[in-house]
Amino acid sequence: MLNTIYRLVAPRRFEAEFSDISLKDDNIIVRPTHLSICNADQRYYQGKRAPEVLKKKLPMALIHEGIGDVLYDPRGEYKPGQSVAMVPNTPVEKDDVIAENYLRSSKFRASGFDGFMQDSVAIGRDRLVLLPAGINKRVAAFTELVSVSYHTINRFDVRAHRRRDRIGVWGDGNLAFITALLLKKRMPDSQVLIFGKNDYKMADFVFADATYDITDIPPELRVDHAFECVGTEASGIAINQIIDFINPEGTIAIMGVSENPVPLNTRMILEKGLNVFGSSRSGVQDFRDTIQLYNSNKDVEEYLESIIGETITVRSIADMNRAFDADIRKSGGKTVMVWEK
Ligand SMILES: NC(=O)C1=CN([C@@H]2O[C@H](COP(=O)(O)OP(=O)(O)OC[C@H]3O[C@@H](n4cnc5c(N)ncnc54)[C@H](OP(=O)(O)O)[C@@H]3O)[C@@H](O)[C@H]2O)C=CC1
Ligand SMILES: O=C(CO)[C@H](O)[C@H](O)COP(=O)(O)O
Ligand SMILES: [Zn+2]
Known part of the structure; x- marks a missing residue:
């Protein structure tokens, strides 16, 4: 043919x-x-x-x-x-x-x-x-992109300790929106907090518990775990800020892609005993699960349409x-x- x-x-x-x-x-x-x-x-x-x-x-x-x-x-x-x-x-x-x-x-x-x-x-x-x-x-x-978030949250779930009162999502783009939405669905008892640069983008995260401008985070605020959804060399800035604002023994999921290596504050990763993992792409089971999520949660489809x-x-x-x-x-x-x- x-x-x-x-x-x-x-x-x-x-x-x-x-x-x-x-x-x-x-x-x-x-x-x-x-x-x-x-x-x-x-x-x-x-x-x-x-x-x-x-x-x-x-x-x-x-x-x-x-x-x-x-x-x-x-x-x-x-x-x-x-x-x-x-x-x-x-x-x-x-x-x-x-x-x-x-x-x-x-x-x-x-x-x-x-x-x-x-x-x-x-x-x-x-x-x-x-x-x-x-x-x-x-x-x-764009089910593939949603399945990437689904896959990462599965990996997070088996790695992160059980205290999940506050989960931070760094980034205010598409990946951050989808990851935060799926987190809120999967862990409704956790507060999902967004840390971004653009107020007009963060205004769309209506399901989140709070949004913060990364230049104006209350100094006493802490998260138990965090997801980095920024990418490029800016992901280094985001991950280092996460390291500053995360509680000891927290888990950090790295999802953004950078063309160049980014320097990280490894001293504080050690001192806080952090668990840092990377997550990339997805497999066929993640697609099946994502489509099942669309089937059982019509509001997910509506949020994604936005x-x-x-x-x-x-x-x-x-x-x-x-x-x-x-x-x-x-x-x-x-x-x-x-x-x-
Ligand atoms: N792991 C995987 O399998 C996948 C990874 N990705 C990657 O994830 C990354 C994000 O994708 P996507 O959401 O589509 O991209 P976007 O560019 O739409 O989102 C990134 C957002 O983060 C904001 N930002 C920049 N610096 C910071 C910071 N220090 N803290 C918080 N937010 C910040 C940016 O703002 P501004 O634009 O104003 O700088 C932008 O709005 C990309 O690198 C992409 O390639 C995508 C799909 C799958
Ligand atoms: O978008 C992605 C998955 O959805 C990844 O970022 C992509 O797989 C990276 O591929 P490449 O190495 O070609 O940049
Ligand atoms: Zn992609």
């Missing part, structure tokens, strides 16, 4: 390439319908990765957050037209201890190989999760550039592409 893949060949330049999809494999063919832009895509689009990384990875189709409709399943298990979330992490081995998204052998779409900017995506049947009828598809488009910034219909390469450029100019929120290729 003839397919078209829209690859980023150089910063800000997409090109269409034709390829063939074999219908003899066990893969399922999915037509993407709604795609959402992640900061990781922007780092490639804007050429913010190191030149040697860009040289190694491009040309590559971007986007690892997306849903689509099944076009063809060689086994007939999925019916044509069924709506599915596509899981970008692609393991090639199983491990009893290490989760699929931490195996160094796993590939990740739009990072190690082509992402979802294609007319049709050939994808393993274990990489699909059926979406419930009636789900808001623009919200479902962070959709722009919705852009994409029918051409010019539209792809328009969507990525609009995402750069945004004041906040997720940019969703309605994929009509």
Whole structure:
């Protein structure tokens, strides 16, 4: 079957390439319908990765957050037209201890190989999760990002000690919003406190117990545990501030991505006996659990809808550039592409 893949060949330049999809494999063919832009895509689009990384990875189709409709399943298990979330992490081995998204052998779409900017995506049947009828598809488009928060909170839950009176979330962007929302749902007895830079963004965190400007935190305030959702070199500033405001033996989850190493106050990590862990990406079970959460908590879907910034219909390469450029100019929120290729 003839397919078209829209690859980023150089910063800000997409090109269409034709390829063939074999219908003899066990893969399922999915037509993407709604795609959402992640900061990781922007780092490639804007050429913010190191030149040697860009040289190694491009040309590559971007986007690892997306849903689509099944076009063809060689086994007939999925019916044509069924709506599915596509899981970008692609393991090639199983491990009893290490989760699929931490195996160094796993590939990740739009990072190690082509992402979802294609007319049709050939994808393993274990990489699909059926979406419930009636789900808001623009919200479902960024299920991957929500599943990253879900995954991190699971890891936090098994690591953090039981005193969870106050949990701090550093950051006021999309990842912080989603992480704070899921934390409040999962741990309703804990106060979830937001620490950010932008009052207009923090005003959207209506479910949180309090919000603080990072330049004006009451000096006596303490949190039991914290999540860093900032990224870039600013994540160093955030993590060091967390170290200052966290109680002894607290747990810190690091989620933001930085291109460069960030210096940390290790002396106080030791003196306070802190538990610092990293969390990246997610696996298929996290997607299933996230979709189950949407099913059982309709308000989660509504809160998530409130962070959709722009919705852009994409029918051409010019539209792809328009969507990525609009995402750069945004004041906040997720940019969703309605994929009509
Ligand atoms: N671990 C994972 O698997 C994943 C990681 N990420 C990463 O998480 C990071 C955050 O993503 P996202 O929310 O989409 O990005 P955003 O840029 O939307 O959010 C970051 C926010 O943090 C604010 N900020 C900056 N400095 C501080 C500070 N010192 N303390 C508190 N807030 C601060 C920024 O404000 P301002 O813009 O005004 O500076 C911005 O609003 C990115 O690095 C992204 O790549 C994303 C997805 C998955
Ligand atoms: O966004 C993410 C997951 O949702 C991660 O930030 C992304 O996987 C990082 O990938 P890369 O190494 O290509 O920047
Ligand atoms: Zn991402």
